[in-house]
Amino acid sequence: MTQNMTEDLRLSDLSVGYAKRRIIDGLSLAPIAPGSVVSLIGPNAAGKTTLLRAIAGLLPAGGALTLGERDLRAMVLADHARLVTYMPQNLPERVALTVLEGVVGALRASPIDGPPLSDEELLERALGVIERVGITPLAMTGLDRLSGGQRQLASLAQALVRSPRVLLLDEPISALDLHYQLRVMKLVHALARERGMIVLMVLHDLSIAARWSDRIIVLSKGRVAADGAPAEAITAPVLAEVYNVVGQVEAEESGLRITIKDILPHDTAAS
Numbered sequence: 001m002t003q004n005m006t007e008d009l010r011l012s013d014l015s016v017g018y019a020k021r022r023i024i025d026g027l028s029l030a031p032i033a034p035g036s037v038v039s040l041i042g043p044n045a046a047g048k049t050t051l052l053r054a055i056a057g058l059l060p061a062g063g064a065l066t067l068g069e070r071d072l073r074a075m076v077l078a079d080h081a082r083l084v085t086y087m088p089q090n091l092p093e094r095v096a097l098t099v100l101e102g103v104v105g106a107l108r109a110s111p112i113d114g115p116p117l118s119d120e121e122l123l124e125r126a127l128g129v130i131e132r133v134g135i136t137p138l139a140m141t142g143l144d145r146l147s148g149g150q151r152q153l154a155s156l157a158q159a160l161v162r163s164p165r166v167l168l169l170d171e172p173i174s175a176l177d178l179h180y181q182l183r184v185m186k187l188v189h190a191l192a193r194e195r196g197m198i199v200l201m202v203l204h205d206l207s208i209a210a211r212w213s214d215r216i217i218v219l220s221k222g223r224v225a226a227d228g229a230p231a232e233a234i235t236a237p238v239l240a241e242v243y244n245v246v247g248q249v250e251a252e253e254s255g256l257r258i259t260i261k262d263i264l265p266h267d268t269a270a271s
């Protein structure tokens, strides 16, 4: 970690919703420190995407949202986007650009927080990120010709190339095979540490979340049901309360062994 040691991300009394429906109501979190990897987990419709979009400045929010001394809610979207990058869950399919053009375009569309880059530097940086994500052979392939998983990797490269202070990833590995799931988690973890970047990502795979996160926030019905180190946040009582399942959680060397044994009769997970 080299920079921004004091630039915690802070959310306090945050409220977010759509039209007349409030999804998140007065949510507060302990500060998220630079360099940390935080997973946001919880059932369908809990409000995870809504929360990420509010932090990204894509939905209006009430309450306080700050990065270090900066008030993110008061920023225009272009300034906000320099600091916070959001990778959405659903990626556009019909884009007439190559993977490389998409990554260079992402850099041009939202300049990084620093001095402007020359064309050569833009290209070098884009190719470097594409290599780290592991899709160099696809650099000249059209985005509209990729498989779902390849498209997810291309989208990740577009997000990473901007070197944000805060990287928000909405289910970044949902379409990936086992090799790339691990590769992406390792990469995101390494970049968080190298750049002092905050990574906040939505994951549905609790074992992967437990293995790769410093901290887990469990969201249920728009409120925080648990928040802490993986073993503190993912427990059998939390699994029962939040997911309506009977689960067993055991600590093991590489994280947590989570076994789901049954579902509980009262199923409200998607309500």
Ligand SMILES: Nc1ncnc2c1ncn2[C@@H]1O[C@H](COP(=O)(O)OP(=O)(O)OP(=O)(O)O)[C@@H](O)[C@H]1O
Pocket (backbone or CB within 6 Å): 018, 021, 023, 042, 043, 044, 045, 046, 047, 048, 049, 050, 051
């Ligand atoms: N554009 C929208 N307009 C109105 N309501 C919305 C909109 N987007 C989401 N919602 C509602 O907000 C609630 C939270 O949705 P959100 O997408 O944040 O959940 P999530 O936790 O990310 O779920 P999932 O795990 O299924 O992706 C849901 O009840 C959903 O119907």
